[in-house]
Amino acid sequence: MHSVLMIFLDGVGIGLEDYQSNPFFKFGFKTFTELFGEIPTIKNPVLKKDNSFLFPSDARLGVEGLPQSGTGQTSIFCGMNAPQYVGKHFGPFPYSTLIPVIEEKNIFKAFITLGEKAFFANAYPKLFFDYLKSGRSRLSVSSLSSKLSGLKFNTSRDVRLGRALTAEITNERWNKKLGYKLSSLKPKIAARRLLRIAEENTFTLYEYFMTDYLGHGRYDGDAQNLLSILDEFLFTIICELQEDITLIVCSDHGNVEDISVKTHTLNPALTIASGKYAENLFNDIKDLTHIKPAIMRIFQ
Numbered sequence: 001m002h003s004v005l006m007i008f009l010d011g012v013g014i015g016l017e018d019y020q021s022n023p024f025f026k027f028g029f030k031t032f033t034e035l036f037g038e039i040p041t042i043k044n045p046v047l048k049k050d051n052s053f054l055f056p057s058d059a060r061l062g063v064e065g066l067p068q069s070g071t072g073q074t075s076i077f078c079g080m081n082a083p084q085y086v087g088k089h090f091g092p093f094p095y096s097t098l099i100p101v102i103e104e105k106n107i108f109k110a111f112i113t114l115g116e117k118a119f120f121a122n123a124y125p126k127l128f129f130d131y132l133k134s135g136r137s138r139l140s141v142s143s144l145s146s147k148l149s150g151l152k153f154n155t156s157r158d159v160r161l162g163r164a165l166t167a168e169i170t171n172e173r174w175n176k177k178l179g180y181k182l183s184s185l186k187p188k189i190a191a192r193r194l195l196r197i198a199e200e201n202t203f204t205l206y207e208y209f210m211t212d213y214l215g216h217g218r219y220d221g222d223a224q225n226l227l228s229i230l231d232e233f234l235f236t237i238i239c240e241l242q243e244d245i246t247l248i249v250c251s252d253h254g255n256v257e258d259i260s261v262k263t264h265t266l267n268p269a270l271t272i273a274s275g276k277y278a279e280n281l282f283n284d285i286k287d288l289t290h291i292k293p294a295i296m297r298i299f300q
Contacts, residue, residue, distance in 0.1 A: 001202065001244065002202075002244050002246070003199060003201060003203070003245045003246070004203050004204070004245070004246050004248065004277075004295055005195070005204050005245050005246070005247050005248070006107075006205045006206070006295070007206050007237065008142065008206070008207045008249075008250060008251070008252075009208050010069065010207070010208065010210075010252060011209075011211050011212030011216075011251065011253060012251040012254070012255070012256055012257065012269070012270045013059070013251065013253065013255065013265055013268060013269055014041065014042060014270055015041065015257030015258050016042060017039070017043070021258050021259055021260040022257050022259075023227055023257070024227075027228070029227065031231050031235045032047075035052060035235065035238055035239075036048075036052070040054055040056075042267065042268075045268065051275065051276075051279070052238060052278060053274070053278055053279065053281070054270070054271070054272050055271050055272075055273075055282055056271065057251075057271045057286065057288055057291070058268055058269075058288070059251075059253045059254065059268060059269040060266060061075060061083050061287055061288065061289065062081070062084060063083040063087075066253070067253035067254070067269075068083075068090050068091030068253065069091035069093075069140070069212070070091035070092055070093050070094040070098070071083040071088075071089050071091060071094070072089070072269075072288055073091075073140070073142065073252045074094055074102060075287075076252060077102070077106050077107050077142065077145050078107070079292030080289060081289050082094075082095075082098055082101075085098065093138045094141050094144065102141060102144055103148040105292075106145035106148065106149060107203065107205075108145050108146060108149040108151060108203070108205075109148070111202055112149060114202075117201040117202050117203070118151065118202065118203045118204075119151070119197065119201040120146040120151055120153075120204075120205050120207075121164055121165055121198075122142075122154065122164065122165065122167050122206060122207050123154035123156060123165060123166055123167075124143075124155065125178050125180070126155075126156070129155075140207075142205065156182065160182065162193055162196075163197070165185075165194060166182070167209060167210070168210055168229075169185065169187055169190045169208070169229055170184055170190065170229055173221075186232075187229045187233040187236065188233075191234075191236035191240070192236065194206055195237065195242065195245070198245050199242060208230065210230070211226075211230065211251075211255070212255055212256065214226060214256050214259070215255030215257075215264075216255065216262050216263075217259075217262045234249065234272075241274055241275050243275075245275055246274075246275040246276050246277040246278060246281070247272070247274045247278070248271070248272070248273050248291070248295065249271065249273075250269065250271050250288075251269040251270050251271070252269060252288065253265070257270075271285060277298045280294065280298065281294050
């Protein structure tokens with residue numbers, strides 16, 4: 001069985017070679033420097049090494065204004081131009097008229113319709129389930145796609161059993177901020193857990209949103225440590241990727257690559273493809289709307 005692992009990074013674009021404003025230059029990022037030989041920039045946004053490709057995806061999609069998460073993520077997970085559909089970039093949650101589109105066209109449902117196993121690898125804390133029980137329903141595109149496709153939300157128990165990951169990789173913030181007593185995970189161990197999960201499903205999604213928090217200035221921890229955790233996680237995933245898994249790392253808009261501002265940017269979104277069908281994805285993806293169709297073509 002061939003599998004696709006999608007790692008969605010919220011708010012990661014390809015920016016300038018700036019050692020003050022671009023944290024990938026300021027702190028270093030070995031996923032770029034050791035695997036691709038250099039850090040991508042707007043002037044040099046396409047990097048290739050062996051069967052791995054790093055390249056830009058247009059997040060503006062022909063619509064004026066700063067790209068936003070609600071429309072950007074809908075464009076990725078549903079393969080349609082969401083900002084054009086609603087007439088503007090919108091976020092952080094999906095615009096109301098996009099909800100029926102998400103229910104019909106999201107990538108989880110596409111795989112389930114094919115009779116394949118789709119899995120959302122993120123776990124949610126009790127706070128999230130309390131929110132759902134309260135009757136409130138504003139969810140991110142990923143969570144909404146999962147819910148509307150009938151997938152089960154993972155809990156802290158799934159994390160303890162090695163069946164899911166927290167959205168911050170190591171479990172440390174769940175323990176510190178939410179009072180959990182989960183075992184702390186090294187990024188390398190978390191990466192291997194995700195690879196094991198991906199082998200069990202045809203399509204697996206893992207979402208990481210701390211990069212967007214950092215870009216907006218809402219992250220209260222050490223920026224260098226946060227990026228170091230993500231770096232080790234991605235580096236391990238790519239280095240230890242099994243032959244039967246194709247990896248795509250993608251984002252919805254720029255943000256963290258320019259911390260001189262606390263808004264999103266107009267920069268292209270970072271995209272990485274690695275593994276058996278990586279070159280197919282590299283050739284097929286030019287903007288966010290191409291990501292889902294390119295993935296689905298692997299299984300045609």
